[in-house]
Amino acid sequence: xxxxxxxxxxxxxxxxxxxxxxxxxxxxxxxxxxxxxxxxxxxxxxxxxxxxxxxxxxxxxxxxxxxxxxxxxxxxxxxxxxxxxxxxxxxxxxxxxxxxxxxxxxxxxxxxxxxx
Amino acid sequence: xxxxxxxxxxxxxxxxxxxxxxxxxxxxxxxxxxxxxxxxxxxxxxxxxxxxxxxxxxxxxxxxxxxxxxxxxxxxxxxxxxxxxxxxxxxxxxxxxxxxxxxxxxxxxxxxxxxxxxxxxxxxxxxxxxxxxxxxxxxxxxxx
Numbered sequence: 399x400x401x402x403x404x405x406x407x408x409x410x411x412x413x414x415x416x417x418x419x420x421x422x423x424x425x426x427x428x429x430x431x432x433x434x435x436x437x438x439x440x441x442x443x444x445x446x447x448x449x450x451x452x453x454x455x456x457x458x459x460x461x462x463x464x465x466x467x468x469x470x471x472x473x474x475x476x477x478x479x480x481x482x483x484x485x486x487x488x489x490x491x492x493x494x495x496x497x498x499x500x501x502x503x504x505x506x507x508x509x510x511x512x513x514x
Numbered sequence: 515x516x517x518x519x520x521x522x523x524x525x526x527x528x529x530x531x532x533x534x535x536x537x538x539x540x541x542x543x544x545x546x547x548x549x550x551x552x553x554x555x556x557x558x559x560x561x562x563x564x565x566x567x568x569x570x571x572x573x574x575x576x577x578x579x580x581x582x583x584x585x586x587x588x589x590x591x592x593x594x595x596x597x598x599x600x601x602x603x604x605x606x607x608x609x610x611x612x613x614x615x616x617x618x619x620x621x622x623x624x625x626x627x628x629x630x631x632x633x634x635x636x637x638x639x640x641x642x643x644x645x646x647x648x649x650x651x652x653x654x655x656x657x658x
Binding site (some may be wrong): 422424425427431432435436443461463470495499500506510511514 | 591592601608632633634
């Protein structure tokens with residue numbers, strides 16, 4: 399009986415560890431993807447305002463708003479993934495993420511307000 | 515008529531989503547607070563509103579945009595600002611939800627990263643309020 403309970407406990411602990419390991423990178427990944435999305439959107443929007451949209455972006459959609467969003471989403475997934483892998487387990491970098499996200503939100507808002 | 519009804523639903527959902535986003539933003543001021551349900555509902559509402567907006571945008575672009583820019587470029591630009599801010603709102607809401615979900619799973623490992631969800635939801639809520647306000651102003655000026 400106690401052997402069965404001990405076995406069940408071991409399975410539960412292992413499952414919990416697996417879930418934790420899987421979610422350990424979720425916060426940095428979400429943050430880096432979010433950060434990259436805001437910065438890439440700012441870049442593609444600036445290029446659109448300057449009427450210098452890259453051909454690749456134009457090919458994504460005939461509507462510039464959707465093209466900018468799609469290009470920013472693709473770029474952010476790639477950059478976010480790379481950044482997460484490069485900084486995985488480095489608490490010093492991760493501790494700065496909330497401040498970086500706050501700064502990105504401020505810069506994004508400023509650009510959109512100044513250059514709609 | 516159908517477009518007008520769709521636009522009204524989109525507008526009302528937009529304000530509801532804005533209020534819903536303030537809920538997790540306020541709850542997550544405390545690093546140890548769990549607000550998964552509030553976060554999930556707010557993110558779902560924002561995503562639904564964003565999808566409706568994306569469906570409406572081509573019609574707005576062809577039917578309303580030229581007229582608005584001809585009569586009042588300020589309102590035209592206000593609408594463009596609203597659209598860009600809304601894109602950021604949807605992205606930030608998802609960042610907040612994923613970060614908070616991961617935090618809830620990682621209980622006991624509280625570090626500065628637990629603030630990510632709070633920052634994301636606060637930013638999303640403020641930008642959503644600005645976006646909804648601009649949308650309301652333009653809708654009062656010209657509608658389908």
